[in-house]
Amino acid sequence: MEHPLIREETLRWFCEQVLTKLEVPKADAQVVTDVLVLADLRGIDSHGVARLGRYVAGLKEGFMKPKDASRTVRETKATALVDGGQSLGQVVGKRAMDLAIRKAKDTAVGIVAVRNSNHYGIAGYYSLMALEHNLIGVSMTNAGPLVVPTFGRTSILGTNPISLAAPAMKEKAFVLDMATSTVPRGKVEVYNRLGQSMPHGWAVDETGRSSTDPARVLNALAKRLGGGLLPLGGEGEDLGGHKGYGLALMVDVLCGVLSGAATGLQVYADEKKPNVGHFFLALDPTAFRPLDEFRRDMDRLVRELKDSPKAQGQERIYVHGEKSFARMEKFRKEGIPLDPKVVDGLKKIGTDLGIAWSA
Amino acid sequence: MEHPLIREETLRWFCEQVLTKLEVPKADAQVVTDVLVLADLRGIDSHGVARLGRYVAGLKEGFMKPKDASRTVRETKATALVDGGQSLGQVVGKRAMDLAIRKAKDTAVGIVAVRNSNHYGIAGYYSLMALEHNLIGVSMTNAGPLVVPTFGRTSILGTNPISLAAPAMKEKAFVLDMATSTVPRGKVEVYNRLGQSMPHGWAVDETGRSSTDPARVLNALAKRLGGGLLPLGGEGEDLGGHKGYGLALMVDVLCGVLSGAATGLQVYADEKKPNVGHFFLALDPTAFRPLDEFRRDMDRLVRELKDSPKAQGQERIYVHGEKSFARMEKFRKEGIPLDPKVVDGLKKIGTDLGIAWSA
Numbered sequence: 001m002e003h004p005l006i007r008e009e010t011l012r013w014f015c016e017q018v019l020t021k022l023e024v025p026k027a028d029a030q031v032v033t034d035v036l037v038l039a040d041l042r043g044i045d046s047h048g049v050a051r052l053g054r055y056v057a058g059l060k061e062g063f064m065k066p067k068d069a070s071r072t073v074r075e076t077k078a079t080a081l082v083d084g085g086q087s088l089g090q091v092v093g094k095r096a097m098d099l100a101i102r103k104a105k106d107t108a109v110g111i112v113a114v115r116n117s118n119h120y121g122i123a124g125y126y127s128l129m130a131l132e133h134n135l136i137g138v139s140m141t142n143a144g145p146l147v148v149p150t151f152g153r154t155s156i157l158g159t160n161p162i163s164l165a166a167p168a169m170k171e172k173a174f175v176l177d178m179a180t181s182t183v184p185r186g187k188v189e190v191y192n193r194l195g196q197s198m199p200h201g202w203a204v205d206e207t208g209r210s211s212t213d214p215a216r217v218l219n220a221l222a223k224r225l226g227g228g229l230l231p232l233g234g235e236g237e238d239l240g241g242h243k244g245y246g247l248a249l250m251v252d253v254l255c256g257v258l259s260g261a262a263t264g265l266q267v268y269a270d271e272k273k274p275n276v277g278h279f280f281l282a283l284d285p286t287a288f289r290p291l292d293e294f295r296r297d298m299d300r301l302v303r304e305l306k307d308s309p310k311a312q313g314q315e316r317i318y319v320h321g322e323k324s325f326a327r328m329e330k331f332r333k334e335g336i337p338l339d340p341k342v343v344d345g346l347k348k349i350g351t352d353l354g355i356a357w358s359a
Numbered sequence: 360m361e362h363p364l365i366r367e368e369t370l371r372w373f374c375e376q377v378l379t380k381l382e383v384p385k386a387d388a389q390v391v392t393d394v395l396v397l398a399d400l401r402g403i404d405s406h407g408v409a410r411l412g413r414y415v416a417g418l419k420e421g422f423m424k425p426k427d428a429s430r431t432v433r434e435t436k437a438t439a440l441v442d443g444g445q446s447l448g449q450v451v452g453k454r455a456m457d458l459a460i461r462k463a464k465d466t467a468v469g470i471v472a473v474r475n476s477n478h479y480g481i482a483g484y485y486s487l488m489a490l491e492h493n494l495i496g497v498s499m500t501n502a503g504p505l506v507v508p509t510f511g512r513t514s515i516l517g518t519n520p521i522s523l524a525a526p527a528m529k530e531k532a533f534v535l536d537m538a539t540s541t542v543p544r545g546k547v548e549v550y551n552r553l554g555q556s557m558p559h560g561w562a563v564d565e566t567g568r569s570s571t572d573p574a575r576v577l578n579a580l581a582k583r584l585g586g587g588l589l590p591l592g593g594e595g596e597d598l599g600g601h602k603g604y605g606l607a608l609m610v611d612v613l614c615g616v617l618s619g620a621a622t623g624l625q626v627y628a629d630e631k632k633p634n635v636g637h638f639f640l641a642l643d644p645t646a647f648r649p650l651d652e653f654r655r656d657m658d659r660l661v662r663e664l665k666d667s668p669k670a671q672g673q674e675r676i677y678v679h680g681e682k683s684f685a686r687m688e689k690f691r692k693e694g695i696p697l698d699p700k701v702v703d704g705l706k707k708i709g710t711d712l713g714i715a716w717s718a
Contacts, residue, residue, distance in 0.1 A: 076467040078437045079646040108435040151673040176605040208670025232599045240591045246535040246679045260648045263660045287438040301622045311567025314510040320605045
């Protein structure tokens with residue numbers, strides 16, 4: 001089905017109306033909206049406005065607080081522990097990354113761990129914030145269990161993303177923003193809707209073995225029979241699945257254990273009281289070398305990769321973030337293509353709250 | 360062929376004799392030896408004493424300086440830039456990680472970037488150092504080009520490893536120590552020796568496409584026709600190869616660009632003057648929460664993973680570092696199994712330098 005193109009401004013206006021109607025202060029509603037719309041602009045539609053319903057539910061049911069109740073619990077010159085107070089993850093996340101950035105400006109590095117937060121949207125939003133200050137930014141979060149450890153049969157870890165952004169000069173900034181699973185759950189759902197077989201290495205069914213049947217995997221997950229996504233590297237150790245599993249676990253150590261948030265199965269053990277943990281780092285390259293030298297060498301490395309010979313049948317080598325920056329430019333000009341079902345979902349949210357779809 | 364078991368002490372004595380004979384001061388010879396032997400003890404034999412010849416060659420040819428010429432070039436409370444002065448990578452690496460640890464004790468976090476260094480052995484050696492101080496340790500290094508970017512045909516990036524170690528309480532510490540390629544080059548060489556086909560997803564040949572023929576891949580690499588190892592996630596984007604590529608690039612940004620070392624193809628562009636970069640981070644968990652709470656939650660997360668249901672046909676779920684700690688215990692008791700060819704190589708080095716194999 002054709003995807004209608006929606007103006008960025010329309011989406012922003014609508015999301016802000018919805019959130020303020022649910023008693024989120026205007027400035028915070030703008031932050032949440034900014035994170036959601038940026039995901040769509042960058043083409044990560046699984047984390048875009050399609051998820052507005054999740055936040056609406058959280059606010060209505062009360063496990064996401066509309067007023068920011070986050071506070072800094074412990075602090076040193078270079079570090080801080082923030083308790084999110086069950087506020088909106090994006091509001092907590094932005095506040096925590098702002099703090100990491102301030103610390104990096106003062107002390108060359110800032111590390112902020114967050115506990116007691118909610119889903120914070122795309123990890124890349126917060127690492128990108130560092131670029132505006134010519135800093136390197138790192139952002140990670142744990143999440144509800146969806147990933148099966150190597151040789152396991154049930155999902156224990158989240159898709160625990162890692163994002164790192166670093167400024168370049170003439171080239172686009174390097175923006176890695178990756179889940180540590182092979183694919184997101186949404187991709188299994190797409191294959192299920194299309195009735196297609198998945199490649200091996202994406203997911204396991206209730207036996208814990210790699211499955212090509214998306215319906216079986218989703219059914220096993222829904223009925224809590226077992227199964228889930230495979231870590232980057234796939235099943236077993238032959239293609240490095242234990243490495244993806246290790247990265248997911250590393251993220252849980254830095255986000256969950258370090259902050260005292262929940263970890264593994266506990267993150268959403270009480271669905272009415274999630275305890276998500278985040279990890280933010282900002283680092284000032286000028287503590288190591290002049291900014292222009294850093295940015296010039298970023299350009300050189302990026303060019304070396306992009307200009308290198310292409311594999312048979314390929315025309316282009318990408319650097320991380322590049323496709324997303326291109327999408328942003330295009331979607332800002334032409335509008336953001338949204339699945340009609342997503343638009344219907346938004347309209348439904350609007351109707352329930354007495355908000356018209358378009359201003 | 361049966362692998363003879365060699366006593367740890369024998370190996371240490373021999374390596375130290377070789378290095379001191381080549382004018383490495385005794386204390387530094389002990390450091391290099393410690394890194395090499397720890398690799399063998401942990402079962403990472405590709406980075407153990409089998410590589411002694413590489414350091415002997417570097418010292419003889421002069422591009423590894425026997426006397427530590429490293430110096431701290433720039434410093435803030437939480438960060439430092441170290442110039443390795445082309446000294447032995449292990450000596451530079453240990454000194455830099457020691458500095459990161461001192462900073463973490465003072466300032467909660469220490470980040471040290473290193474330029475102008477040499478091959479530093481296993482990344483895990485330096486992250487493990489942090490555990491003795493109840494800190495979280497991170498260690499990364501760039502390396503000679505061996506990994507092909509997604510959609511590329513020639514190797515540009517190194518196998519650029521990531522290591523993170525975090526202390527637990529009753530459980531073994533979590534020690535992730537992984538190359539960002541699917542497999543190390545050594546694994547392709549093993550399959551070549553055995554005349555076996557490799558799985559798809561390990562390496563590409565000169566066309567840039569995934570190959571199952573180890574001889575073809577190694578030949579293409581040797582003749583510089585193209586080819587190389589695939590990043591974690593394999594060929595293309597279907598199984599997440601672009602994520603492994605992104606992790607390898609992230610490591611080069613933090614090790615090469617941040618420090619002003621070489622990056623990508625430039626790391627060994629002049630084989631007589633490599634310019635390897637490292638990145639070390641030490642982080643004090645007590646800046647965030649009491650140590651015992653941190654360690655207790657590490658235990659809980661580890662137990663949750665290990666006690667979870669196993670995949671069909673599997674009996675055990677591992678946590679990273681666990682297999683290596685078990686090997687250490689076994690090899691310390693029984694001796695380290697070494698490939699007879701490796702023993703022959705060591706004896707040859709000894710003969711050339713007038714050092715008997717065993718004290």
